[in-house]
Amino acid sequence: MHCLGLMSGTSADGVDAVLARFDGPAQRPQWSLLRHHHQPYPPQLQQQVVAAGQGAAMPASLWLELAETITEAQANAVMACDPEGKAEVIGCHGQTVWHRPPAEGTRGSSWQMLQAPLLAHLLQRPVIHDFRAADLALGGQGAPLVPRADAALLGSTEGWRALLNLGGIANLTLIPPCSGADRHASVLGWDCGPANSLIDLGMRHFTAGAESFDKGGAMAARGRVDEVRIQRWLQEEYFQMAPPKSTGRECFGREDLNRRLDQLDGASAADTIATLTAFSAAIVAQDLEHLRQTRGIAPIELITAGGGSQNPVLINELRQRCRGAQVDESSTLGVPAEAREALVFALLAWWHQRNHPGNVPAVTGASRETVLGVLVPPA
Structure with a gap:
């Protein structure tokens, strides 16, 4: 089955679209990535x-226009990635504008902006969206949703395999080894x-505002890291x-930067x-060290993806701080x-069609596994 996945992350740099084909058993599918396209957001969008994700006050009319514009950008990404219309279903994450993890006494909630009926109409194909809602309803964080898909797509190796997505937010997947005492452990x-x-x-x-990211880590490479400050931040x-x-720009946005x-x-x-770049790596290294101390799990490899994997200074910081793990990019697999993330949402759409669960309770804290996403047919 041909499925198209769409992902627009917290960096808000645009939409990634992936056309993929899936066959075979749901748990370990045979898959092929047929095409990838990145559709940049215009600077104003x-x-x-970014402003919406940091709590900016806007009149209802602007929220409505923003939802329409985001939906149209998603449609343009699909048409550029799949001009022949091969995809039978579209899996669309939508654009996160606010994420509220569950806390004591309150349920979690998350807003992925999208007008799914409009997208289905524009493409004249069914759209599966709102992937976080079912997990949240079951008491989960609603994120991250990639770990189960990572395990299905990339499989295991002789030791624990860690996959690190370096988007606006860093998230980890840990896949248990194919043999040994931990081979039946849950994905983390x-x-x-x-x-x-x-x-x-x-x-x-x-x-x-002239530069929206540190291209090639050029700015960080010229600076000196304040290691004392980083160690304080880590506390x-x-x-x-x-x-x-789980977290997002609502926690690590403009106010936090200031x-x-x-x-x-x-x-x-x-x-x-330089200090902020090293801090991003130090956060991951500390989490992996906590994992080793509390559960005795030490990954033998750290596979990176997302925009941050193209920042050599950030990658070098990871290599220095995450000792014992071989750091590689996901393209090696x-x-x-x-x-990577758009491919995950193509798989989650396929799983929805197969009635196969997409979440991992050990990851999100949900009370049980569940099928993810809401299907919207074209009008």
Whole structure:
């Protein structure tokens, strides 16, 4: 079955579309990635999405226009990726504008902006969306949703395999080994914290909006890391929480950047970006060390994907801090780094059609497994 997956993440740089084919057993499908396309958001749309994700007040009319514009961008990505219309179903994550994990006494909720009936009408194909809702209804975090799909797509190796997505937020998947005492263990995963979100906001701050990310890590490479400050930041509440946990720009956005800028006390642009870049790596390293200490799990490889995998300074920081794990990019396993999450949502759409569960209770904290997504047929 041909499925098309769409992902627009917290970096708000645009939409990734992947056309893939799936066959065979649901748990371990045979799959092939046929085409990938990245549809950048226009600068104004990116700015609106970032502002919305940080709690900016907007009149209802602008929220409505934003939803329509996001939906049209998703449709354009589909048509560019699949001009022949091969995909039988579209799996669309939508654009997260607010995420509220469950807390004591309150249920979780998450808003992935999309007008699914409009998207289905524009494409004249069924759309599966709202993938987080069922997990949230069962008491889960609603995120991350990639771990089960990662395990199905990439499989296991001789030791624990860690996959790290470096989007706006860094999230980890840990796949148990194919042999040994842990071979029947559950897949694990959680949101570590900021990957590119603070770096990107920092670049906009220091360049007056002229640069939206640190291309090639050039700014970070010129700076000096404030290791003392990083070690203090690592003691903050979120980074000390045990999984399940999830987060987003509502926690690690402009307000959080401003607080850290004040604490860096007038550091230069290069030193600040270098410190924020090293901080993103240090968060992951601390989580992996906690995992080793509490559960005796130490991955033998760390496979990176997402935009941050193209930042050599960030990757070098990961190599230095995550000792004992071989750091590689997901393309070494046949999945282009920028296409991984869109491929996951193509698989989640296929799983929905097969009535196969997509969440992992050990990851999200949901009370049970469930099929993810809501199907909307074309009008």
